[in-house]
Amino acid sequence: MEPFLNFSVISDNFTYFMIGRFPHGPLGGVGLTLYLAVVSCILSFFGGMILGLFSISRFPIIRYPALAFINVVRGMPLLMVIFWMYFLLPALFGKVAENNTVIMALTLFTSAYMSRIVVAGIEGIPKGQTEAAISTGLASWQVMLYIVLPQGLRNMIPSFVNQFVSLIKDTSLAFIVGVSELTHVATQINNRTMAFPTEIFIFIAVIYFFLCYAFTSLSRWLEQRLSWSKAI
Amino acid sequence: MLNYTFDWSTITSGKYFDWLVSGLITTLKLSAISIVLAFILGLVIAVMRMSHNKPVRWFAHAYLEFFRNTPLLVQIFFWYFGSYKILPAAVNDWLVSTNFEFAAAAIALTIYTSAFIAEDIRSGVLSIPKEQMEASRSAGFSYLRSMQYIILPQAVRITIPPLVNQFLNVAKNSSLAMTIGVMEMTYQARQVESYTFKGFEAFTAATVVYLVLSILITALVNIYNEKVLNVHKAA
Numbered sequence: 001m002e003p004f005l006n007f008s009v010i011s012d013n014f015t016y017f018m019i020g021r022f023p024h025g026p027l028g029g030v031g032l033t034l035y036l037a038v039v040s041c042i043l044s045f046f047g048g049m050i051l052g053l054f055s056i057s058r059f060p061i062i063r064y065p066a067l068a069f070i071n072v073v074r075g076m077p078l079l080m081v082i083f084w085m086y087f088l089l090p091a092l093f094g095k096v097a098e099n100n101t102v103i104m105a106l107t108l109f110t111s112a113y114m115s116r117i118v119v120a121g122i123e124g125i126p127k128g129q130t131e132a133a134i135s136t137g138l139a140s141w142q143v144m145l146y147i148v149l150p151q152g153l154r155n156m157i158p159s160f161v162n163q164f165v166s167l168i169k170d171t172s173l174a175f176i177v178g179v180s181e182l183t184h185v186a187t188q189i190n191n192r193t194m195a196f197p198t199e200i201f202i203f204i205a206v207i208y209f210f211l212c213y214a215f216t217s218l219s220r221w222l223e224q225r226l227s228w229s230k231a232i
Numbered sequence: 233m234l235n236y237t238f239d240w241s242t243i244t245s246g247k248y249f250d251w252l253v254s255g256l257i258t259t260l261k262l263s264a265i266s267i268v269l270a271f272i273l274g275l276v277i278a279v280m281r282m283s284h285n286k287p288v289r290w291f292a293h294a295y296l297e298f299f300r301n302t303p304l305l306v307q308i309f310f311w312y313f314g315s316y317k318i319l320p321a322a323v324n325d326w327l328v329s330t331n332f333e334f335a336a337a338a339i340a341l342t343i344y345t346s347a348f349i350a351e352d353i354r355s356g357v358l359s360i361p362k363e364q365m366e367a368s369r370s371a372g373f374s375y376l377r378s379m380q381y382i383i384l385p386q387a388v389r390i391t392i393p394p395l396v397n398q399f400l401n402v403a404k405n406s407s408l409a410m411t412i413g414v415m416e417m418t419y420q421a422r423q424v425e426s427y428t429f430k431g432f433e434a435f436t437a438a439t440v441v442y443l444v445l446s447i448l449i450t451a452l453v454n455i456y457n458e459k460v461l462n463v464h465k466a467a
Contacts, residue, residue: 076443079407083421083435169304172303197313201309208302
């Protein structure tokens with residue numbers, strides 16, 4: 001009798017699932033998923049920081065455009081952002097590689113969410129800190145840079161890690177513009193072998209689960225580890 | 233810079249307008265069905281998660297962690313391409329006899345969202361003082377009945393704002409259903425784009441629809457917070 005589920009399709013294609021055709025061709029699979037997530041995470045850290053600071057700026061001319069951008073992006077599905085980038089970037093800059101289109105879309109999307117974390121982190125620092133810093137004669141940008149942000153950032157770390165988990169999950173949408181990350185590789189192998197969709201999709205679900213669960217646990221651990229700072 | 237002639241008339245009337253409207257209706261239908269089912273399932277999982285029976289609690293915990301930590305797209309593909317091997321034949325026959333794309337998307341969205349809703353409900357329940365439970369147990373209610381009559385009615389009141397936000401998430405997440413051929417908003421925008429090459433207009437229309445939806449829902453939540461829960465936004 002045939003086994004109920006036949007996982008040999010996984011072991012036969014294991015390297016392809018993990019790194020695509022690397023080193024003889026472009027990186028794919030889990031490797032590309034992590035690459036997209038890490039690069040977008042680093043970029044959206046800075047994007048979120050800038051947007052977050054802009055959105056609480058004293059100057060309406062900076063504040064309102066930033067708020068408008070954040071709310072528009074947060075109101076859109078990520079898929080829509082990816083399509084926008086897919087059509088907008090070539091119209092503006094000529095040919096853009098698919099990987100970069102996706103990184104750009106993920107960065108814009110995640111920056112909008114990160115900016116809210118940044119604002120929450122800054123607002124979580126007691127007002128007395130700012131007042132004390134101002135009375136010692138620091139300028140307002142120095143107060144932000146030397147007093148508020150270093151303390152705020154520390155409270156933001158667990159939320160940043162959670163955002164990274166969302167990013168790992170979101171990279172699966174890169175599939176739609178033909179970037180060969182894990183989900184795309186899975187559909188490719190599924191189309192080629194035809195008979196094992198259940199095995200293939202259970203397998204990649206488990207891979208995503210372990211990746212994300214590791215970081216979710218890290219964020220919980222960090223939250224406990226850093227909780228003393230809430231005592232201020 | 234941008235070298236492109238805008239032509240809004242393509243999408244504001246006629247066939248392509250009808251496509252976009254039918255996309256919106258499908259999006260709303262899919263989201264409404266999924267959020268209702270997800271709420272029921274989420275309620276069950278939340279109660280299981282707080283149960284005193286260890287295996288029940290662990291099952292609920294595993295369910296929550298697994299479905300929250302896997303991409304929705306993979307879950308949609310699993311239900312659409314892969315579920316036939318693990319479902320009973322009768323269920324498969326029924327699914328195929330209905331609109332299977334729609335059903336698979338609805339199942340995936342329901343299960344994915346139920347995990348998030350269960351956590352929302354659980355934090356709502358945890359915010360109810362535990363004396364309420366103790367009092368109702370001493371009044372002779374069983375655990376399930378205390379939940380049903382005392383704890384959940386209060387918890388759900390607090391949980392409504394996050395639940396409404398979940399509806400917004402479902403509406404946005406339902407755009408992923410296009411990958412398996414459900415003709416919802418994003419699918420139709422894409423379709424209009426490929427028929428007319430008017431990508432910017434089509435995507436602007438879809439974007440505006442999503443934004444209006446999210447503004448409406450956010451406004452509703454704010455009104456509810458102020459009028460019903462008497463929470464005022466800080467500054």
